[in-house]
Amino acid sequence: MKVDLFDFHLPEELIAQVPLQNRTDSRLMVVNKETGELKHDIFKNISEYLREGDCLVLNDTKVLPARLFGVKKDTGAKIEVLLLKQLEGDKWETLVKPAKRVKEGTELDFGDGLLTAVCTGTSEHGGRVLEFSYEGIFYELLDRLGEMPLPPYIKEQLDDRDRYQTVYAREPGSAAAPTAGLHFTEELLNEVREKGVHVTFITLHVGLGTFRPVSVDDVLEHDMHAEFYMITEGTARLLNQVRRNGGRIITVGTTSTRTLETIASENNGTFIESSGWTNIFIYPGYQFKAIDGMITNFHLPKSTLIMLVSALAGRENILHAYNTAVNERYRFFSFGDAMLII
Template sequence: MNVEEFDFQLPEELIAQTPLLDRTASRLLVLDRKTGQTTDRTFETIIDELQQGDCLVLNDTRVLPARLYGTKEETGAKVEVLLLKQLENDEWETLVKPAKRVKKGTVIQFGDGRLTAICTGEADHGGRVLKMSYKGIFHEVLDELGEMPLPPYIKETLPDQERYQTVYAKHRGSAAAPTAGLHFTNELLERIQEKGVHVTFITLHVGLGTFRPVSVDNVEDHEMHAEFYQMSESTAALLTQVRKQGGRIFAVGTTSARTLETIMKEYGEFRDCSGWTSIFIYPGYEVLGFDGLLTNFHLPKSTLVMLVSAFAGKEYVMNAYEHAVKERYRFFSFGDAMLIR
């Protein structure tokens, strides 16, 4: 299967640069994966698509202010660092620009020495492992010095950093937001629950895979980067109960979808577990862990478009994307949403 099969033409002006003031004011394209039929709606009407006994699975990861700007101790040269994954003993897997300037032993200072990093080696896919040195609590230092790691296609600044967090963000660890969840407000979630729809949480810390383009011709040759996931005993019990009672499980975002599929593929059931997943879902994969998917519109030729195509069928998805472009939907992180059922 060739990567080019997942390409589509997207006018640059359809890439949303800023979030809407009202999280629920975005548009919602509903796709019926059995017929391919699309319906144009607004996001707040998602409540009408859900039934009593259904369940929304939300990713409660919290984005770190993971972009740091520093200087090399020896030369004063500027270096940009993106924290991706915490290892052990204050070591982090990172992306560094320009990477060629940072070799083993290189010392980088941030915030006039408030935070210091030394490169201890190379990481996978061209990254660097940095060991951090600081006084106090690391996350407080990071809150002071770091910036929200907005995707490269967003050129505008974000005055309210919380707008790149879901309202239910809890567990720190992501390098990017699970953007499908950005459309929810606490009020809308309460209304959904009042209808008898369950709401539960998993955690998947979004890592390097979000930033990596597919650089191979054949889809099967692409390798995903590992990301940490966790499901609690209460969530596993609820999802098992929903399935037994005939309710539908809706994954909110591709991160929730990948977590559910990882667990079902590994154990054949929902269970209290945690670990690292590098699952790659593309057409031909049989989805086991969810019955519906809420997701934003993704980049051409991306692994996320492939995942959506695995669930709804490539032809239906590409037709839906063509419709979204024609109808001037807003794309990517701060854009509109699509519900596949």
């Protein structure tokens, strides 16, 4: 299966650079996964497409202000660091720019000594392993010194860092936001609950692999990055109950989808309390075991994310939907509009 099968023309001006003033004002394209039929709406009306007894599953990961600007202790040369993944204790897998200046043993300084680090090794894709030293609480220092790691296609400055955070974010650890959830407010979630729809949470910490382009020609040759997930006993029990009662499981975002499909695939279609690392790669031909529908944003051409939604709704249906979105001037990517596949 060729990666080029998931390409489409996207005018650059349709890439949303800033979030809308009101989260729920995003446009909503509703896609019938069986017929490909499309409907245009506004996200604030999302509850109209949900039924009593359904379950909405959201990813409560919290984006770290993971971009740090510092200097090399010996030369004063400027260094940019992006935290990717906590390995153990104060050791982190990172991306460093310029990487060639940071070799094993290099010492870095952030915030005039408030936070220091030493390079202890390398990781895949040219990454660096840094071990940090500090006094106090690491995440408080990160909140003080760090910046939000916006995706590379967003060139504008973000005035309010909370707009790259879902309103229900609570588990720190992501290098990127689960952007399908950015459309929700607490008021809208309460409206969903009042309709008799269950709302529950899983955690998957999003890695920067989300933004890495697929660099092979054949889908089957792509090496999927691994991400850490958690699901509680209460959420697992609720999902099994919803399934037994005939309700639909609707995930918010590809991250929630990948988490549930990982767990269901390993447990004969049921859900259990668990945590671990998943590198599940979902593309057309995959048989879904956990979900009945999903809310998602509009994704990059030839990305693993457009392959995932194509697996759920069919490649031709998705490409038709995307081409319609381009013609109708929908806003794309992280701060863009939403799609409901049901």
